[in-house]
Amino acid sequence: MFTTLLAVVVALALGHLAQPLAVAVRQYGWFDQWMRWIDGRFPGDGFWRGRYGIALALLPPLLLVGLFQLALDGAVFGLPAIVFGIAVLFYAWGPRDLDVDVDAVVGTDDPVARHAAAARLWPAGEAVSLTGASLVGAVFRNARRRWFGVLFWFLVLGPVGALLYRLAALAAEGDDSHLLPLDTRAGARGLLAILDWPVAQLMTLAMALVGNFDAVFTAWRENGGATFALDAGFLAAAARACVRSELAEEADDETESGVTAPGALVASAPDLPELRDAMSLAWRVLLAWVAVIALFVVAGWVS
Template sequence: MAATLLAVIVALAVGHLAPDIATGVRQHGWFGGWLRWLNAQFPEGSFWRGRHGIALALAVPLLVVGLFQVALREPLWGFVGVLFAVVVLFHCWGPRDLDLDVAGVLDAPDAASRRHAASRLWAHAAGARMDGPSLVEAVFRNALRRWFGVLFWFLLLGPFGAVLYRLSVLAVERDDTQLAHETAAGARAWLALLEWPVAQLMTLGLALVGNFDSVMAAWREDDAFALHGDLLGAAARASVRSEIAEEAADYAESGVSASTAIIEVFGELPELRDAMNLAWRILILWLAVIALFVVAGWVG
């Protein structure tokens, strides 16, 4: 737990203070080359081109990481293993700093620059949308895939879990690997399975740090617990709407119109700014829980 807390602090600090260095270190081009090599080796009808083929792509790098994780657990009273864990989590975090990407959208001087900056929040730039609900969903999807997914699986499985999640995301988000249709479908299903518990815990955190009633309303929907459901996105949109409405109501009591209050408090993209604030609150809550476990372990 202490190593996890240290690794997250390092990842956040370096990513924010030296984003170019962090992005340069977090390069995963080798995985795209590995996927293309597998494409070239296996013909149609092979295991690789089936629904479970993604397991073949993940097996080799995960075996290497797992062996290092086991081998480095004991040397120098575990210090080498802790260092390895910090390095792996830092490498799997991001790869870009979410806070800086959102700030780039908010600080853009014109509509064209704003759309270009917003494209960094989508895996494929052509899919970028500038409406408020889409931006909220994009922030939380990126928070899940850049922060919380890596953190959750690192907590459960150590460096092995962080690499497992990051490579699973890369297999789905890369647009230059030309995966077979069945392989790509299997990769999406596998990633959905990995992200389901993370999304549920993020939604719980959102209920605690945001508008509880709005989040609970989203949780009561019929498909809230479905593997491919949109629970997190729905809860985030509802919570952001409630937060903005409450802020506008507070200003309205002092004689300021709601539309003027929203622009004065949040700027031109109120949903985006509020979504980023909520994502930070959830992360701080998660880190606080981890810190409590660390302190309890020391006391025990």
Template sequence: MFTTLVAVIAALVLGHLAPAPMAALRDWRWFGRWLGWLRAHGGEVAAGRFGLVLAIAPVVLLVAAVQWLLAGRLYGLPALLFGIAVLALCWGPRDLDRDVEAVIDADDAASHDEAVAHLQAAGGSLRADAPTLVDATLLNGLRRWFAPLFWFLLLGPLGVVLYRLLAQAVQGPQADAVAAASREGGAWALALLEWPVAQLMTLSMALVGNFDTVFSAWRRAGGNRWALDLAFLGEAARAGVGMELAEDAADAREAGLVPHAERHPELRDAMSMVWRMLLLWMALLALLIIAGWVG
């Protein structure tokens, strides 16, 4: 858990202080070339429903071997550094809050459309209306931040590498190099990995926002059913953001103030909610670490 907390802080700091070098390091085109070669030479296995297993397994097994070899050596320092490096590389790959700010600060239609496309790089509708942007912010928060964090916490470096490679093969630019049947199987596996993370994100959203509103939206969207569908995450986010904006406007009216005008207030509030959720996760990690040390 200590490794996870340090690695998350390192990934966030490196992404802000050195965005260009980190963007270059988080270049997954090599994986796209590997997928293309495997599709051309892998025969029926690579083109089948489980073709991505053949593509992802060698990389995950290599990371698992290094993780196992470093475990317990030199008081855990090599394992710590390896974990930080792996999570920093698998974080993102684009910086979520920078993409949100780019949408808000865009001065013309062309730059706004480009910023929206970057924000929706990890999934989401191509529309640019407020509810869609809120949905895209939470979905990209899941795929850029929370899912890598969850699987790193659960399985270590091999878990986050498994998730990132699968996400890149299904949702990233490398998806074009994957056969249709393999992409279908990969989409099912990706949904299986993301569903528990989306449930925890919704719970976090309820804790840092309006619990009743988020919980009602979660149930209305079918979040209480055993189905690999993430629609409940966007529904809960839109409901929570709408309620917070309404409460802010009501507070301003009671104080005799006029709510100040700003571009994309829903998007600002959605990004603020994502940050609060991440801080909640990190605070819980810190408490667990302290409890372990005390115990």
């Protein structure tokens, strides 16, 4: 757990303080080329072009990382394993900085520039929407993809888990994923849905604890969160409900304080308040996860 906590702190710090380094390191062109090479080697019908064919692309890099992980376990008081874990988590995190992408949307009034900035929050080829509800869902989808999915599977499986999540996301939704055979891509999306389900459940639980519990719980239950269906749509629904309730509470507090008249409140509200509040909520959820990890570390030291 201490390794995980240290790796998360370092990954976050480097991502914010050394963004050029993050951009330079987090390059996945090799994986796209690897998938294209496999596709060229197996042009006819066969395992690669079936639903489980994505395993051919995932297993070699994951096996290599797994062997390194096993080889470094316990060596030199665990220091090489810590460094390796930090390196893999930093590589798999992101790859883009979510704060930077959200600030780019909020920081411009030009409709064309805003639409182009918002497109970075949607998978390649999907329609972009600038409505408040859509932006809240996009923030939490990206938070799951860029932060929480990598972090959860790093907690469960170590470095190989972080890389598994990142490569599965690239195969399912990456810029070049449309080049994969249809059944192969469908298999990648199915794998990603399996990896996402526990992540979305724990994100929603943390959201309920740091936000409006009643609103989050109701939205979670009404949108299939209480079932085992591999659909993480309940996460976006819970986030929208939480953001709506928080914005409503802010408006009520300002109105009751007498500082702002109800009519002026709407005019003076910050641009895209849902996006701002969704980003704040995502950070609070991440801090809750880190706090839980820290508690496990302290409990381990005490025992």
